[in-house]
Amino acid sequence: QVHLVESGGASVQAGESLRLSCQISGFTARFYCMGWFRQAPGKEREGVATIDNDGDTRYRDSVKGRFTASEDNANKILYLEMNSLTPDDTAMYYCAVGTSGACITMGRYFAGRFDLEDITPRFASWGQGTQVTVSS
Numbered sequence: 122q123v124h125l126v127e128s129g130g131a132s133v134q135a136g137e138s139l140r141l142s143c144q145i146s147g148f149t150a151r152f153y154c155m156g157w158f159r160q161a162p163g164k165e166r167e168g169v170a171t172i173d174n175d176g177d178t179r180y181r182d183s184v185k186g187r188f189t190a191s192e193d194n195a196n197k198i199l200y201l202e203m204n205s206l207t208p209d210d211t212a213m214y215y216c217a218v219g220t221s222g223a224c225i226t227m228g229r230y231f232a233g234r235f236d237l238e239d240i241t242p243r244f245a246s247w248g249q250g251t252q253v254t255v256s257s
Contacts, residue, residue: 123147123246125216130251135207137255143199143216143248154224156244157190157201158237159212159253168237169214170201173224181231183209206255213252219244 129141141157154173160166170180170190178190189202199216223243229235 123218125218125246125248127214127216127248127251130214130253132254132256133206135255135257137206138202138204139206139253141201141203141214141216141251141253143201145197145199145216145218148197148218148246150218152221154219154221154227154244155190155192155199156217156219156223156227157188157199158215158217158241159210160215161212164212166215166237166241168227168230168240171224171227172199173221177224179224179228179231203253206253208255208257211253211255213250215248215250217241217244217247219246 124146126144152174154171156171157169158166159169170188172178172190172192187205191200220243226240230240
């Protein structure tokens, strides 16, 4: 059984940085897509970033240049480095793992050609989330 645990969320001031971690256990697939998602109160869940088994990353426009997704394959940890945080980044952040094709579809979502609700079923396992709060 795949198990994901996020950590690293905190309350910070605008302009500061955070690094989120997602410890993954029970996952052995060679081909995969790992993603970071977020949901703010009263808003729909949105995709933030993905990274596939080739290390290719994709991001939503609003975080490009500020956020970086990476992975430690040896220790099965997914990271999201977040810089220059703004109050708009305030949300519960979730990590998820899914099929390798999910990353390609997420690219289309980031380009505005798919709804996230049509893609999230491809991510079979999700963590419980970690809260990020950014104050102005």
